[in-house]
Amino acid sequence: KAGVTQTPRYLIKTRGQQVTLSCSPISGHRSVSWYQQTPGQGLQFLFEYFSETQRNKGNFPGRFSGRQFSNSRSEMNVSTLELGDSALYLCASSLVPPGSLQETQYFGPGTRLLVL
Amino acid sequence: GENVEQHPSTLSVQEGDSAVIKCTYSDSASNYFPWYKQELGKGPQLIIDIRSNVGEKKDQRIAVTLNKTAKHFSLHITETQPEDSAVYFCAATGIAYDKVIFGPGTSLSVIP
Numbered sequence: 001k002a003g004v005t006q007t008p009r010y011l012i013k014t015r016g017q018q019v020t021l022s023c024s025p026i027s028g029h030r031s032v033s034w035y036q037q038t039p040g041q042g043l044q045f046l047f048e049y050f051s052e053t054q055r056n057k058g059n060f061p062g063r064f065s066g067r068q069f070s071n072s073r074s075e076m077n078v079s080t081l082e083l084g085d086s087a088l089y090l091c092a093s094s095l096v097p098p099g100s101l102q103e104t105q106y107f108g109p110g111t112r113l114l115v116l
Numbered sequence: 117g118e119n120v121e122q123h124p125s126t127l128s129v130q131e132g133d134s135a136v137i138k139c140t141y142s143d144s145a146s147n148y149f150p151w152y153k154q155e156l157g158k159g160p161q162l163i164i165d166i167r168s169n170v171g172e173k174k175d176q177r178i179a180v181t182l183n184k185t186a187k188h189f190s191l192h193i194t195e196t197q198p199e200d201s202a203v204y205f206c207a208a209t210g211i212a213y214d215k216v217i218f219g220p221g222t223s224l225s226v227i228p
Contacts, residue, residue, distance in 0.1 A: 004159075033215070043160075043205065043218040056215050090159050098209050098216045102148035102167050105216055107159035 002027065004093050004108035012114045018079040021111045025072050025093030032074040033098065033105060034066060037088040049074055050097045078113075086115045118143045120208050122219030130227050135193045137222045139206035142187070146210040149189045151180060154203045154221075163204075164191070196226045
């Protein structure tokens, strides 16, 4: 079974631009969570989607948004990029939402975003 | 709010020695505790997990212990090898809060 895939793997943008990242979960998984990882802040939770609905959201500004499609694939968008948005963006999928039924999350390789 | 503490933040051991990473969680309703290993340039990979109805779980050189009373859980790696060098994250989750809470990570270096 294929793992979680994320595209693109690397991205360079300039301040003020917007970016869209994509995540394809493991086949059959309906929950997708997004995390931002920076050296100083560790893994920071962005949001979680299940059955096309955002169920939970972390403490990030409204510039960060996401959506999930009927095939469970998910995208996240960051508008008006800032230098501080440079990070590794990780997507994780699970059968059902984290917290319910002690379900395991599996991570993708991440998209490394550099904002200049 | 929910919180997971992890110690130490960095750990250096000689090849063949054991390594122990300890985590503490705040919410007594937590019932699932996964451990992830992240190698440079890769996403975190699940290496072992434990559920709240179990006190210990082993998988070859890796073991995890859980003390629900003290709200502690630990990762034990025996006979460490250079390929064990990575960042390790502990995490906790439970039905009360619908997301996974991660510890800040431990950077493990195994010296040949």
